[in-house]
Amino acid sequence: MKTVAILLFPDLLMLDVAGPMDVFSIANRYLPPQEAYRIVTLAAGERTVRASNGLAMQADLLIEDAEPAYDLLLVPGGPGAYNDSHGALLAWLGRAAEASRRYGSICTGAFILGEAGLLEGRRVTTHWHYIERLAARCPGAEIETDQIYIRDGKLLTSGGVTAGIDLALGVVAEDHGRKLALDVAKVLLVVMQRQGGQAQFSPLAAGVVGDDSPIARVQNHVLEHLDEPFSIERMAALVAMSPRHFSRVFAREVKMTPMEFLQGARLDRARNLLETGDLPLKTVAYRSGFGSVRHMSFLFAEKLGLSPAQYRRQFS
Template sequence: MDTGGRGPAAPRTRPLLVVLFDGVQSLDVSGPLEVFAAAGHAHPGGAAYPLTTASLDGAPVRTQGGLRIAPDLVLADAAVEHTLLVPGGEGTRHPDPRLPAGLGEHGPRAERLTAVCTGSLLLARAGPLDGRRATTHRAHCDHLARLRPQVRVDPDPIFVRDGRIATSAGVTAGVDLALALVEEDHGRDAALTIARHLVVLLRRPGNQAQFSARSAAQTACREPPRELQQFITEHPAAALSVDALAARARLSPRHFARAFRAETGMTPGRYVDRVCLEHARRLLEDTSDGVHEVARAAGCGTAEAMRRVFATALGIAPADYRRRFHAPLPAH
């Protein structure tokens, strides 16, 4: 492109407005901001995402952890040129009515609306999520669905992008979402460099499920289900059929299956599938082992069985998962 002898055009800046309120989760604010700030290191002038913070009255806010944050501006006076970021926290449960109203006024002016964790509840109250697919922390998805039935709530992904609106699950998912936005704006190399600088992984796709096997299920209070949860997690390649697990628990298969479900909230087979998925995903991300080897090591048995588990939980084949998300970090 001809730049009239002036050299290449400077990369575009994308001003970022972060909304603050009493009871905000400090990590929902600082996690994404560290990603966006790191993007400025390679940007002329160090301002890839010029930052402004605002609260309803411009007064300092107290985070749910007790940290005091002083905003730059009154929300009504803040300009929104590109990205509006709404963090979550306890303060989203019963917010000042002026807060969603203010977001409703700012939302149409932003090129990109983002919410971290229960910040989705504030965006839902404000209206921009109507008719959109969105997510939040898995523990609050039912609340979001009841609060605004017009929102198409997806409880599984760690973040969701629907047009100009992006929403994420809990704290660390906000970092994943911020890295994805930097990758979109400045390319994968920039996002990988930031991930390396912050000692985080640029490997979690938005459609990766929020759960781990342990967090998806209740932890059993009694033995033998509790001991078997631990055994399954630590020995995914062992014989884990209901009959084999029941024999280990010294119970009949029927009695064991009933007790396991009562204690954990899911069937033994479902729990084993989750463990298989969790181990397989890590092996695909962190090793170069073939799909067949990964399937055996993760306890899925065969590559076909592992493909079924991935398709059900993530909507993607294991080989495609690796091709899309297994990328080495650049060398120093």
């Protein structure tokens, strides 16, 4: 029997706990008792915690009464993961993670792992909206921006919220084979392997840096004329800069190159048109500045892992 432990703390995201727990509990329907998962919930300080949706949850054990090691130890996310400090929990978590066969996080639970020093030098991910914040908190971690979940040795981390289900299905497949994981996925009405990564849910273009700066003026002009051709030279000329100086200033202020911003803005425009209407793909490509459906499709596949038609089916 394999023991899966999930930490509870105030202001956690309920789905980060319930999603993986249901994967393992449904897997138990198909497993003989001696191979079933034993699922326990742990908390520090008080056994009763309130989730971010207001629901009270009671842990099975306090960490001081808990076992020292688990087959899988998971930390969920939620506002309490990145807004609060976790004191005595961190020392226990460091010891338990080292002693456990596998450990990891769902969504922003990565912030607690980072606070415990468990992400240093590791490949990790979190919810797309918190990637930059995690990078600032944990500069020694190698943060992936587009993965649904990542395995680095015995560390597993996942993207936002429902990605915890993907991670748990991956664990079931590793432990008991793909067929069982597929059976569980069918019960949950989810797919075993998603098409594309987190990028399909997040904006690709950086926000406008500021209303009165030269770079902001270029960004706004580009966004207002996306169907027109742009080059570094044309963008630089808008603010009377040399192309080289413009590129350097743009990258410093926006944290991406001018052409990366342009490409991301065009992809975001195309995604919006696909989500909100039924325009032909040729029209979407023209209005977004791609010039052709072929070019648009190439970039959708490269950046989002989906074709424009697949994106429309999934999000419209």
